Amino acid sequence: MKCLVMFSGGLDSTIAVHLMQRLGFDVLALHYVLPFYSGLGLSHEVIKARAASLAVPLRIEEEGQEYLEMFKGRQFGFGKNVNPCLDCRIHRIKKAAVVMDEVGASFIVTGEVVGQRPMSQRRECFDIIEKQTGLKGMILRPLCAKILKVTIPEERGWVRREDMLDFWGRGRKGQMAYAAKFNLSYPMPAGGCLLTHVRTAERYADLANNNPDFSLNDFKLLAYGRHFRISSALRFVQARDDTENDPLGALRLPDDTEILLRDALGPAGLVRGEGSEEEMLLACSIFVKYTRERTKDLAAVVLTKGDTMRVIETAPASEEVCEKFRI
Ligand code: SF4
Structure with a gap:
């Protein structure tokens, strides 16, 4: 029998995959990629390696516009920052239901642990998720199934309750003991995705205030570089290092202006919006x-917009100026 495991690659979903494999299921791991990392030609090597270490087939779903629509139309609000966790879970499980039918899986499995995350892993949230997705009883949470209501896979005898686990709460001792027992490797447990970070929340607030109709591209840009609000109509983003040049380049729109040093390599800048010459300077x-070139009195930079290219010379801004405009 086939089951579909929602697989983030973290400790909990690693155990979920491993446990279902041990019980003899034909497991397919389903991994979602947030819009920030979708559509940019990234190869997702890390999650592929995690799946390979478990010898589990992996399906990667890059999320885009539909995720943004969920984000904008969220029903259950944000968590501590701009993480719409409950809506996100509902959205992803709904999509997983489609994949489940497509691949002939019988039910959905998650690595959720009751009480682990305040916004989406409480019993009431599990009930809301089931109601909103129309998957009542069809979501098995093997890491804590022993202390949850009986699910359809248990009722139908596909899994036995005694094979399930009874983890709960924020501690990870039980999970770590499980991983040690079966020699499973896993990344250090992390707090949540980029949307749970304060800096993302600050950038998002700035974007939503200045451009309430922001696009998917604007949303993706939140994940990269240093951000500066030059005016309500002009935002400047600078790659933190050369490795961010590629995503920044991929997100560059025809009306954006790219800034590069003329006489040296280094991080790229991207100016979005309309502004005066003074603001561009x-x-x-x-x-x-x-x-x-920050120690030079004057540095030459190349500005490219569409087919137009020009060079200007400018002194570096002071720390105070940078801080004043930094988001
Ligand atoms: S932490 Fe991020 S990816 Fe995870 S449920 Fe919350 S919003 Fe979704």
Whole structure:
């Protein structure tokens, strides 16, 4: 019998996959990629390696516009920052139900542990998820199934309650003991996705205030670089290092202006929106401040917008100016 395991690659979902494999199920791991990392040609090597270590087939679903629509239309609000965890779970499980039918799986498995996360892993939340997804009884949470209501896979004898686990709460001792017993490798447990970070929340607040109709591309941009609000209509983003140049380049729109140093390699800048020449110069001076030419009196930068290219020389901005405009 086949089951579909929602697989983040973390400790809990690793155990969920392993346990279902041990019980003899034909497991397919389903991994969702947040919009920030979707559509950019990333190869998702880390999650592939995690799945390979469990010898489980992996299906990767990159999320885009539909995730943003869920985010904007969220029913259950945000958690501590801009993480719409309950809506996110509902959204993803609904999509998983479609995959379940497509691949002929009989039920959905998650690595959720009751009481582990305040926003989406409480018993009431599990009930809400079942109601909203129309999957009552069809979601098995083997890490804590022993202390939850009986599910359809148990009622139908597909799994036995005594094979399930009874983990609960925020501690991970039980999970770590399980992993040690079966020699499972796993990444250090983390707090949540990028949407749970304070810095993302600050950037999001700035974006939503200045551009309530923000696009998927604007949303993705929140994940990269340093951000500066030059005016309500002009945002400047600078890659923190060369590795962010590629995603920034992939997100560049025809009307955006790219900024690069003329005489040295380094991180790229991206200006989005319309502004005066003075505002553009300000963006350039901030840009220089975060390059290897920051100690020069004047640095030459190349501005490219569409087919138009020009060079301007500017002094680096002061720390105070950078801080004043930093989001
Ligand atoms: S932490 Fe992020 S990915 Fe996880 S449920 Fe919350 S919003 Fe979704």
